[in-house]
Amino acid sequence: MIKQLLKRLAARAGYKIILKKTGPSRFTDQEQRDEAAAMIRLVREKRSTMVGHEGLFTLYRQARYCEKEGIDGAFVECGVWKGGSVGIMAQVNLAHGNTRRELHLFDSFEEICEPDETVDGERALAEVKNYGGSSGRMVALKGIYDDKGGPGTVEDNRRLLIEEIGYDPDCIHFHKGWFQDTLPERHGDIGRIAILRIDADWYASTKVCLDYLFRHVVRGGFVIIDDYGAFDGCRKAVDEFLASRELRPFLHYVNEDIRYIVKP
Ligand SMILES: C[S@@+](CC[C@H](N)C(=O)[O-])C[C@H]1O[C@@H](n2cnc3c(N)ncnc32)[C@H](O)[C@@H]1O
Structure with a gap:
């Protein structure tokens, strides 16, 4: 009413009023790239991630989307190593979230277990050949991460997430052990998941994460498969899991390793 009246009065006086929408200022693409670059720099300087730039930048955008669109739920990673990817999600929540998210970190917090030579393929066998067997046993392949700074420990993750990033320790949940033991026991306590990031390399490890956690991802949430x-x-x-549920989601391509889906 008032707008119409003002417009009429202005028109009579020979003026035209143009109304512009006001609101929060737009966060430009350049500002996003700058913010993401600073967050990525922090986790890289601490040598806390094996994930490349595209993977981390996409994760930044996914976490930001969850904050902006109010996609409800925890941020979860299976296979955290020294916590760099979780560190990106934590920083985005601190910068853009209205409330703190629960972070769930699943890992052996020692070296990875053996692949299974009957399903994991040539590349997996080549990666482990100097460190142990390939019979799918749940034993840590000692030394496999030595050239990257050793296995990721709970202490490494605490240092990054709490001391460097400043995340609330009460919202960080460490699930130490083989996924095959921890997930059946703990998955029911996690509640809704906004981002499920699976970075577990092998068939059995990836399968158990999907079997127990996919069902908790909310509609519109992300499932990221690093490998x-x-x-x-x-x-x-991944292919077997989706086929068994008759799901045919579009697999978004991040780089030659990483794909993700938006939960249908
Ligand atoms: C490639 S690293 C993860 C890299 C990490 N996401 C990053 O940002 O650099 C894989 C991790 O998964 C863990 N992992 C793989 N299979 C596992 C299993 N079945 N149970 C527990 N941890 C597992 C390994 O111990 C290792 O820390």
């Missing part, structure tokens, strides 16, 4: 293009077993686990 889909890297290891045959990981790809097989």
Whole structure:
């Protein structure tokens, strides 16, 4: 009413009023790239991630989307190593979230277990050949991460997430052990999941994460598979899982290794 009246009065006086929408100022693409670059720099300087720039930048955008669109639920990673990817999600929540998210970190917090030579493929066998067997046993392959700074420990993750990033320790949940033991026991306590990031390399490890956690991801949430293009077993686990549920979601391509889906 008032707008119409003002417009009429202005028109009579020979003026035209143009109304512009006001609101929060737009966060430009350049500002996003700058913010993401600073967050990525922090986790890289601490040598806390094996994930490349595209993977981390996409994760930044996914976490930001969850904050902006109010996608409800925890941020979860299976296979955290030294916590760099979780560190991106934590920083986005601190910068853009209205409330703190629960962070769930699943890992052995020692070296990875053996692949299974019957499903995991040539590349997996080549990666582990100097460190142990390939019979799918749940034993840590000692030394496999030595060239990257050793296995990721709970202490490494605490240092990054609490001391460097300043995340609330009460919202960080460490699930230490083989997924095959921790997930059946703990998955029911996690509640809704906004982002499920699976970075577990092998068939059996990827499969158990999907079997127990996919159902908790909310509609519109993200399921990220770090090793889909890297290891045959990981790809097989994802393809079989989706086929068994008659799901045919579009697999978004991040780089030659990483794919993600938006939960239908
Ligand atoms: C490639 S690293 C993860 C990299 C990490 N996401 C990053 O940002 O650099 C894989 C991790 O998964 C863990 N992992 C793989 N299979 C596992 C299993 N079945 N149970 C527990 N931890 C597992 C390994 O111990 C290792 O820390």
